[in-house]
Amino acid sequence: MSGHVIGLDAVGPLGGLLGEGGQAKVYRAPHATLADVPGPLVYKQYKAGQAPPHGLAAVVARRLRMDEHTRRRLDAATAWPVRAVVEDGEVRGVLMRHIPGTYFEDRxxxxxxxxxxxxxxxxxxxxxxxxxxxxxxxxxxxxxxxxxxxxxxxxxxxxxxxxxxxxxxxxxxxxxxxxxxxxxxxxxxxxxxxxxxxxxxxxxxxxxxxxxxxxxxxxxxxxxxxxxxxxxxxxxxxxxxxxxxxxxxxxxxxxxxxxxxxxxxxxxxxxxxxxxxxxxxxxxxxxxxxxxxxxxxxxxxxxxxxxxxxxxxxxxxxx
CATH class of the missing domain: 1.10.510.10 (Transferase(Phosphotransferase) domain 1)
Structure with missing residues (x-):
């Protein structure tokens, strides 16, 4: 597989469910690590029929083509999709940076x-x-x-x-x-x-x-x-x-x-x-x-x- 796409087996066992929307569920991915991504990762798993039909790999690849300084800025400013995850040739989800705790509030x-x-x-x-x-x-x-x-x-x-x-x-x-x-x-x-x-x-x-x-x-x-x-x-x-x-x-x-x-x-x-x-x-x-x-x-x-x-x-x- 190319550098911006990984197999589902590379994600490893998933952790707890963090959230769910109409198109996907988001899980902790405690066993997934990437040398170019700071901090822990999460796995956004698309629901049946909701996986994007095209273009996701290009969005992921755009980040990987950036110089290191620009990529660090992007990682700090966004929860960017850092790898597309495929199984049997179809996109099943994406790995993304976990949103840091400072963006949450306890009240x-x-x-x-x-x-x-x-x-x-x-x-x-x-x-x-x-x-x-x-x-x-x-x-x-x-x-x-x-x-x-x-x-x-x-x-x-x-x-x-x-x-x-x-x-x-x-x-x-x-x-x-x-x-x-x-x-x-x-x-x-x-x-x-x-x-x-x-x-x-x-x-x-x-x-x-x-x-x-x-x-x-x-x-x-x-x-x-x-x-x-x-x-x-x-x-x-x-x-x-x-x-x-x-x-x-x-x-x-x-x-x-x-x-x-x-x-x-x-x-x-x-x-x-x-x-x-x-x-x-x-x-x-x-x-x-x-x-x-x-x-x-x-x-x-x-x-x-x-x-x-x-x-x-x-x-x-x-x-």
Whole structure:
């Protein structure tokens, strides 16, 4: 078999069931190890009739063609399918990196029941006071900007490597606040190479549909604009918000114009993920402001508790 495809016997005995959806079940794969993948692996086993008919091997192979530095960045930002698993010549599933525990939250519900769940980015749209009542984290303004900045970096990484997310939605990205606020994209076997058909059918989650019918890198940028809008204006109706004026008083400098461009009906006008990343870096350093209102807003978003690492360009907590 080629380097991006392995047999089912190479996965070894499976561990416990981690989750189940309409198309697949996810199990621990404690006996599977790969020299090019950091940390433990999981096995996503497609249900009968749900295995992707084509394209999965190409998505796996794209990662293996990356240089080591880019591959490490991809592994940190995504739960990428690292090997296609076949049996009798048919794809049965994929091996993926296990999502680190820092992307989960342990909380006690108002009923007193304990729960451990993935910290999906949709939680960022909830009113902070309600989040606190539900035992969920209520990120500060600067933590939200750091999450947006890291999400933009992940989208830019995928786009410059000719990849399309397609179904970017509030459940296929998770975030953490520990160490440094950042985002990890999941369900990446549904992503596709630019110009190729999707491995599995790409749909729009409710309230995340772009103006156009065809999903592309441009529709990714529209959906990222929706994320920025909803992440930075949590509360009533945030999960369905589309009016960029909702954050005019929150985004300093050129932020409001960048958001309006991101949500443009013309795909060619949309703000790129790279531009968003540079903007959020400027916000965090206070260098993107003009006028009294913008200065007050920037002061609320910046903090002396974070610094940008000169080598990795990542924002890190001051220790």
């Amino acid at each position: 006690v519900k108002p009923s007193g029941v304990s729960a451990r769940t993935l910290r999906e980015v949709q939680h960022l749209f909830v009113d902070p006071l309600r989040s606190a009542r539900l035992g969920m984290p209520a990120p500060s303004a600067v933590e939200r900007v750091l999450v947006c900045r890291d999400f933009a970096s992940a989208v830019h990484l995928l786009h410059r490597n000719d990849l399309v997310i397609g179904d970017l939605n509030p459940r296929n990205a998770v975030y953490r606040l520990a160490e440094r606020p950042c985002v990890m994209l999941v369900d990446c076997d549904a992503f596709r190479l630019k110009g190729a058909a999707a491995v599995v059918r790409q749909l729009n989650a409710p309230d995340w549909d772009p103006p156009e019918d065809v999903l592309s890198q441009s529709s990714d940028l529209y959906k990222f604009g929706l994320f920025v809008l909803r992440c930075l204006s949590p509360g009533a109706f945030a999960s369905v918000a589309r009016d960029p004026s909702r954050v005019d008083a929150v985004l300093p400098g050129e932020g409001p114009s960048l958001l309006r461009a991101a949500l443009s009906g013309d795909p060619a006008e949309r703000t790129t993920a790279q531009t968003w990343g540079r903007y959020f870096d400027a916000v965090l350093t206070g260098s993107t402001v003009s006028g009294k209102q913008s200065r007050r807003t920037a002061d609320q978003m910046t903090t002396s508790g974070w610094r940008r690492d000169a080598r990795t360009k990542r924002w890190m907590p001051v220790t």
